[in-house]
């Protein structure tokens with residue numbers, strides 16, 4: 499069913515400020531239900547984990563509910579959900595854990611499509627281990643990451659293939675299932691960055707074939723919490739560095755220090771919110787999430803067509819990327835204006851966008867735009883509406899003609 503965007507927007511207090519929030523790819527707003535869940539957690543009294551008293555048991559319950567909620571959003575099982583402050587921290591942690599067994603001459607494969615958070619932790623871990631880094635290249639100007647190239651990149655020495663499920667600037671959604679299947683056939687693990695992909699459609703880590711799937715709740719209407727989902731049996735085979743007294747069970751052994759319990763309650767509320775985007779959806783929360791995220795994707799793609807058509811019609815606008823499958827994320831420049839100037843002009847018109855490389859460091863490098871300030875990113879999420887898009891188009895037209 500079609501998403502009722504005005505009903506959705508009414509649930510987001512921040513959207514009432516009159517700005518067009520096209521900066522969702524850098525972090526979404528949160529609905530009132532998430533704010534209430536965080537506040538209710540604090541009001542109820544929270545204790546540290548594992549205690550005998552009710553406030554501690556509430557924190558334990560919140561943590562367990564968080565793991566189930568993440569599994570309901572992306573697939574996998576609650577006991578394979580590792581929690582952390584954000585994706586970057588977790589990826590450094592997982593890279594260090596995996597690299598413990600690497601030998602000089604082993605190999606890792608990263609891609610130029612990826613956000614640097616799924617590149618540098620692997621490159622640096624490889625350097626420490628004496629392993630070789632191999633690069634999957636982006637086809638320019640289509641913005642596609644061809645899965646076929648992995649046949650030549652993979653060898654019997656490949657330990658990990660790190661690849662994104664969607665580019666955070668040009669939106670390309672590579673054929674992750676094909677890439678992870680090739681990795682598995684070669685005996686390598688796959689580490690899939692789902693940070694940009696997760697908010698834009700239904701996700702199934704099993705269908706993606708991802709050994710590890712990373713996501714960040716603040717990109718999908720939740721608080722600033724990250725998670726990595728993996729098969730608990732795989733996690734059992736890894737031994738990250740950890741404190742002696744901290745839990746050695748999976749997935750806790752991958753988690754460091756005391757988590758933000760109240761925020762975890764907010765993550766569960768965010769998943770509930772997403773599950774309710776299609777109010778006619780029925781069944782388990784997982785089933786409602788899948789139906790609702792499909793409705794959100796259809797809504798975003800409809801608006802995105804309008805956004806792209808509008809930008810493409812402006813003579814002095816250059817759009818980057820035109821992948822066959824992509825998220826509703828536009829990346830563009832305006833002739834004669836720096837991306838920073840365009841973003842400042844849009845801010846005057848109360849339109850929030852990002853300018854710059856957005857940590858798509860390798861991609862903006864090979865595109866040859868990084869030194870010039872890269873480009874402007876306007877990203878749509880489920881709460882954006884036609885007036886957001888039209889406001890952006892009208893404001894860009896003032897510069898571009």
Ligand SMILES: Cc1ncc(COP(=O)(O)O)c(C=O)c1O
Pocket residue numbers: 523524583584585586587613615616662664665666691692693694713714724
């Ligand atoms: C595709 C992608 N990967 C990784 C990250 C880093 O995520 P985090 O801020 O949770 O470390 C981002 C953040 O913008 C991103 O867009």
